[in-house]
Amino acid sequence: MQSSHYPTTLYISVQDMIRLVERKGLTNCLSGVAAQIERDFLRWNEFDKSARLASHSEHGVIELMPIADANQFAFKYVNGHPRNTRDGLPTVMAFGVLADVATGAPRLLSELTITTAIRTAAMSALAAHRLARTDSRVMALIGNGAQSEFQALAFRDLVGIRKLRLFDTDPQATAKLMGNLKGQGLELTACTSTAEAVRGADIVTTVTADKTNATILTPEMVEPGMHINAVGGDCPGKTELHRGVLEQASVFVEFEPQTRIEGEIQQMCAAYPVTEFWRVLAGAHAGRRSPAEVTLFDSVGFALEDYSALTFMRAAALELGIGHIVELVPQAADPKDLFGLLSPEGREALIPARIGQVVVMH
Amino acid sequence: MQSSHYPTTLYISVQDMIRLVERKGLTNCLSGVAAQIERDFLRWNEFDKSARLASHSEHGVIELMPIADANQFAFKYVNGHPRNTRDGLPTVMAFGVLADVATGAPRLLSELTITTAIRTAAMSALAAHRLARTDSRVMALIGNGAQSEFQALAFRDLVGIRKLRLFDTDPQATAKLMGNLKGQGLELTACTSTAEAVRGADIVTTVTADKTNATILTPEMVEPGMHINAVGGDCPGKTELHRGVLEQASVFVEFEPQTRIEGEIQQMCAAYPVTEFWRVLAGAHAGRRSPAEVTLFDSVGFALEDYSALTFMRAAALELGIGHIVELVPQAADPKDLFGLLSPEGREALIPARIGQVVVMH
Numbered sequence: 133m134q135s136s137h138y139p140t141t142l143y144i145s146v147q148d149m150i151r152l153v154e155r156k157g158l159t160n161c162l163s164g165v166a167a168q169i170e171r172d173f174l175r176w177n178e179f180d181k182s183a184r185l186a187s188h189s190e191h192g193v194i195e196l197m198p199i200a201d202a203n204q205f206a207f208k209y210v211n212g213h214p215r216n217t218r219d220g221l222p223t224v225m226a227f228g229v230l231a232d233v234a235t236g237a238p239r240l241l242s243e244l245t246i247t248t249a250i251r252t253a254a255m256s257a258l259a260a261h262r263l264a265r266t267d268s269r270v271m272a273l274i275g276n277g278a279q280s281e282f283q284a285l286a287f288r289d290l291v292g293i294r295k296l297r298l299f300d301t302d303p304q305a306t307a308k309l310m311g312n313l314k315g316q317g318l319e320l321t322a323c324t325s326t327a328e329a330v331r332g333a334d335i336v337t338t339v340t341a342d343k344t345n346a347t348i349l350t351p352e353m354v355e356p357g358m359h360i361n362a363v364g365g366d367c368p369g370k371t372e373l374h375r376g377v378l379e380q381a382s383v384f385v386e387f388e389p390q391t392r393i394e395g396e397i398q399q400m401c402a403a404y405p406v407t408e409f410w411r412v413l414a415g416a417h418a419g420r421r422s423p424a425e426v427t428l429f430d431s432v433g434f435a436l437e438d439y440s441a442l443t444f445m446r447a448a449a450l451e452l453g454i455g456h457i458v459e460l461v462p463q464a465a466d467p468k469d470l471f472g473l474l475s476p477e478g479r480e481a482l483i484p485a486r487i488g489q490v491v492v493m494h
Numbered sequence: 495m496q497s498s499h500y501p502t503t504l505y506i507s508v509q510d511m512i513r514l515v516e517r518k519g520l521t522n523c524l525s526g527v528a529a530q531i532e533r534d535f536l537r538w539n540e541f542d543k544s545a546r547l548a549s550h551s552e553h554g555v556i557e558l559m560p561i562a563d564a565n566q567f568a569f570k571y572v573n574g575h576p577r578n579t580r581d582g583l584p585t586v587m588a589f590g591v592l593a594d595v596a597t598g599a600p601r602l603l604s605e606l607t608i609t610t611a612i613r614t615a616a617m618s619a620l621a622a623h624r625l626a627r628t629d630s631r632v633m634a635l636i637g638n639g640a641q642s643e644f645q646a647l648a649f650r651d652l653v654g655i656r657k658l659r660l661f662d663t664d665p666q667a668t669a670k671l672m673g674n675l676k677g678q679g680l681e682l683t684a685c686t687s688t689a690e691a692v693r694g695a696d697i698v699t700t701v702t703a704d705k706t707n708a709t710i711l712t713p714e715m716v717e718p719g720m721h722i723n724a725v726g727g728d729c730p731g732k733t734e735l736h737r738g739v740l741e742q743a744s745v746f747v748e749f750e751p752q753t754r755i756e757g758e759i760q761q762m763c764a765a766y767p768v769t770e771f772w773r774v775l776a777g778a779h780a781g782r783r784s785p786a787e788v789t790l791f792d793s794v795g796f797a798l799e800d801y802s803a804l805t806f807m808r809a810a811a812l813e814l815g816i817g818h819i820v821e822l823v824p825q826a827a828d829p830k831d832l833f834g835l836l837s838p839e840g841r842e843a844l845i846p847a848r849i850g851q852v853v854v855m856h
Contacts, residue, residue, distance in 0.1 A: 146821040146835075153836055185547055187562045191596045194567045196558050200549045205556045207571070209591065211598020217829045221597050225823035229571065234553045235583050236573020245823050249832055281833035305830055312833050459508040461587035461607050467579045468667055470611055471643035471674050473508075474515055 143458040144242040144449050152445065152454050153246065162286045164448070166254035168440040173410040178202065179436060183390040186367060191215065193367050199435035205231045206439040208244055212367065214341045222278060223341050224248060230442045238460055240446050244438065249279045251441035252433060253286035255386075256361045260291045260335060262412050262419045263384060263427040264359035268334035269294045274326050274348055275340035275364055276300035276309040283337050283363070284309075288318055291335070295319040299329040327353055338372045340364040345399075351376035356424040366432040367394050373428075375399045381428035382421075384409045386437070395430040406430070505820040506604040506811050514807065514816050515608065524648045526810070528616035530802040535772040540564065541798060545752035548729060553577065555729050561797035567593045568801040570606055574729065576703045584640060585703050586610065592804045600822055602808050606800065611641045613803035614795060615648035617748075618723045621791040622653045622697060624774050624781045625746060626721035630696035631656045636688050636710055637702035637726055638662035638671040645699050645725070646671070650680055653697070657681040661691040689715055700734045702726040707761075713738035718786040727758050728794040735790075737761045743790035744783075746771045748799070757792040768792070 144152070153161050172179075184197040192213030199206055210226035217223060226244035231237060260268070271293045273280055277300070287293040296318050300306045306322050313320060323329035330336050330353045338348050341364060349360065354377055365371040373396045383406045385391040397404055409429070411417040420427050449455040464473055506514070515523050534541075546559040554575030561568055572588035579585055588606035593599060622630070633655045635642055639662070649655040658680050662668045668684050675682060685691035692698050692715045700710050703726060711722065716739055727733040735758045745768045747753035759766055771791070773779040782789050811817040826835055 143820075146824045150835055158836060180549055182547070185544070185558070185560060187542055187560060187567055187595075189562070189564070189595050192598055194560075194562070194593060194595070194598050196547070196560055196569060198547060198549060198556075198558055200551070200556070202551070205549055207558060209569070209593075209600065211593070213596075213598045216597055219597070220827075220829055221599060222824065222826070222829040222832065225598055225600070227600065227822045231556060231571075231573070233549075233551050233556070234575075235578055235581070236554055236556050236575045236587055237583060238571065238587070238589065243822055243824070246832060246835065277830045278832040302830075308828070308831055308834075312831070312837070458505075460589045460605055462508045462584060462605070464584070465582075466670070467582055467584040468639045468664075469670055469674070470584065470608060470640035472670075473512055473608065474520060475674070 140457050140463070141238050141460045142240050142446065142449065142455045144240070144445060144455045146243045146246065148449070148454050149243050149246050149445070152448055152452060155452055156448050158285060159289050161250050162254050162257070162282070162289060165251050165441050165444050166258045166290055168444045169251070169255055169258055169437055170413060172436055172440045173413050175201070176410040181387055181436070183387070183393060184435060197435035197438060199439050200233055203233055204439070205233050206435065206442055208435065208438040210244070210248065224278065228438055228442055230446065240442060241458065241460060242442060242445055244441070247441050247445055249282040251437045252279060252363060252431070253282035255437050256283060256337065256363060256429065256431060257286035257290035259384065259409055259429040259431070260287065260359055260361055263429060264291060264335050265357055265420070265423055268292065268359065270297065270333045271295070271335040271337055272297045272299070272329040272333040274299050274329060274336065274338045276305040277339070277341060279339050279363070280309050281312050283339060284313055284318060285316065287335065287337070288316070293318070293335065295321070297321050297323050297329040297333055299323045299326050333358065335359045335361060337361040338364050340372055345369060345371050347374040348372040349377050350374045351380060354380055354426055356426065358426050360426070360428040361431065362396050362428060363431050365396050368398060371396050371399060378428065381426040383407070383428045383430055384412065385430050386432065386434035390434060391430055391432050394432040397430055502819050502825070503600050503822045504602050504808065504811065504817045506602070506807060506817045508605045508608065510811070510816050511605050511608050511807070514810055514814060517814055518810050520647060521651050523612050524616050524619070524644070524651060527613050527803050527806050528620045528648070528652055530806045531613070531617055531620055531799055532775060534798055534802045535775050537563070538772040543749055543798070545749070545755060546797060559797035559800060561801050562595055565595055566801070567595050568797065568804055570797065570800040572606070572610065586640065590800055590804055592808065602804060603820065603822060604804060604807055606803070609803050609807055611644040613799045614641060614725060614793070615644035617799050618645060618699065618725060618791065618793060619648035619652035621746065621771055621793070622649065622721055622723055625789040625791060626653060626697050627719055627782070627785055630654065630721065632659065632695045633657070633697040633699055634659045634661070634691040634695040636661050636691060636698065636700045638667040639701070639703060641701050641725070642671050643674050645701060646675055646680060647678065649697065649699070650678070655680070655697065657683070659683050659685050659691040659695055661685045661688050695720065697721045697723060699723040700726050702734055704732070707731060707733050709736040710734040711739050712736045713742060716742055716788055718788065720788050722788070722790040723793065724758050724790060725793050729756050730760060733758050733761060740790065743788040745769070745790045745792055746774065747792050748794065748796035752796060753792055753794050756794040759792055
């Protein structure tokens with residue numbers, strides 16, 4: 133019996149992930165995850181897809197996001213609690229798992245808070261790379277919270293953005309962002325309103341957290357040729373755009389059945405025309421059709437992006453020797469004898485799990 | 495800012511759980527989980543319930559089982575892969591999480607393979623305690639795999655079973671069970687067929703693993719006054735009972751919408767009468783109405799039972815000082831500054847996680 137048969141689970145903690153991103157470089161992580169998302173989106177029809185399962189409360193939402201192909205099952209646990217920051221907690225926290233479809237054994241347990249910020253930015257930049265005008269250099273960034281720096285750097289590296297126009301209702305958030313992005317090759321301008329930030333921008337990214345039907349962006353702010361990257365509106369009752377903005381734009385989405393429930397298009401009728409972005413990658417849809425067209429990526433975050441991010445992070449962890457083996461499920465010598473594990477003799481039948489050691493799998 | 499604000503996560507590994515069950519005693523775990531299930535089932539209407547999300551493949555099924563009340567969100571990851579044992583892997587592996595609804599912070603990550611066997615047996619025994627004849631002493635146990643000893647001991651302790659009549663298509667499984675239960679106050683008889691095992695039994699427990707529409711139990715085997723505890727049939731295309739058995743019995747289920755999809759009653763029309771078991775506990779339904787009535791608990795396993803089991807195991811772990819703190823989500827000084835964690839200075843803002851230490855929360 134080979135030890136590879138045993139369901140060892142690699143665990144990547146927050147500390148491990150910080151080390152991984154430091155050693156790999158954030159730019160390489162952003163471009164690597166974007167490339168993995170592109171590869172996986174081109175296999176769109178190989179995936180068993182469903183809208184995520186959301187549990188809403190007055191405080192926020194907790195979601196489970198599963199997806200599978202013939203080989204791997206992935207899921208993410210993620211919350212969204214806009215008032216968390218008042219209590220010193222992140223708005224969004226996440227972790228996720230990759231498991232073997234053939235056996236059900238969990239093979240990777242990873243933090244996904246940092247990773248979600250990376251994959252969301254990678255997805256946004258991948259979409260903008262295909263949908264924005266190729267001469268886009270100026271981006272308005274509305275909402276300067278936990279995800280904003282990742283969006284800024286992904287658009288710098290993958291889209292060619294050089295100037296950022298920033299606005300947040302919390303000036304300290306903007307100050308934090310400007311501090312973090314100093315010396316990163318981006319010209320930064322703090323603005324006093326969304327309208328001021330958006331004026332003259334090639335791309336507008338909205339990444340705000342309030343769980344309300346907000347109208348961060350109104351029709352008169354939208355200029356011909358703009359690409360709008362709407363990230364913050366991502367659950368029922370949580371939108372960022374005035375419906376007039378949608379009416380001016382060609383709308384692209386990740387997974388249509390989920391976005392109808394959660395995206396900006398929840399404001400529109402069920403037949404409102406949208407294009408799934410994978411069709412642009414696959415060459416089945418042209419994407420942007422003219423320099424004056426307004427394009428809109430109505431992003432809500434889809435499980436396949438987490439599948440891709442988990443795949444990338446696992447490969448990076450194994451390459452760098454980062455992570456630990458944990459005993460999340462038993463590795464018994466006789467799999468029919470679960471009870472035997474509870475007896476002193478039976479316990480010796482536990483396969484030594486080498487917990488705490490980093491091992492290279494596959 | 496109090497440290498209790500930070501989303502520390504307690505982790506209970508397989509090794510930890512073995513130690514916990516050893517120190518607490520399996521009997522106390524079975525009765526403690528049963529008592530917790532009863533308390534939580536009596537709060538039935540406080541829970542946000544949904545049928546579990548299943549991902550099927552040719553090899554088996556992977557499921558996510560979420561549930562929440564106003565305070566806690568729980569979910570379980572669990573697989574069912576009948577052919578796993580041929581490769582030295584358990585058929586069923588599981589782990590689960592408890593999180594705060596108010597913040598979304600995961601507070602407990604626990605193995606649930608051993609725990610699922612305990613909670614399934616506790617649920618079965620709790621149901622039989624209300625549905626079987628009070629003078630039940632003999633139980634047929636069909637299927638002698640990983641869950642069978644837990645069923646046997648729960649029925650000994652909570653229902654008063656003293657004699658077991660055993661059958662499995664794999665004689666080694668029966669031999670293993672008999673070895674494990676030696677000296678436990680149960681009279682054990684190995685039988686050569688299901689019919690032989692069932693004859694004269696007060697209670698029949700079926701806990702087989704094949705993912706087929708099997709007919710382990712046929713109508714002519716059923717005797718007046720029997721209670722049938724059908725555990726193994728728990729997903730579409732996986733049943734254990736001939737439909738004629740259902741027609742003779744009063745059928746009790748956990749959560750009707752899920753059992754219609756997954757239980758033995760998937761064989762029947764959508765209007766086939768069933769009673770949710772919580773109504774018996776709440777006194778809204780009598781349960782067994784005569785000594786000759788055939789009662790059937792069509793068990794598939796419901797998320798609320800895992801919520802209860804996680805609640806019990808967390809309390810036991812904190813009482814005994816078992817488990818470790820893991821850094822599944824970040825604990826930053828500035829929750830809006832996720833990016834800052836990736837810089838050398840920012841990393842100092844990480845709250846020391848005291849990883850590896852057992853701490854008592856609350």
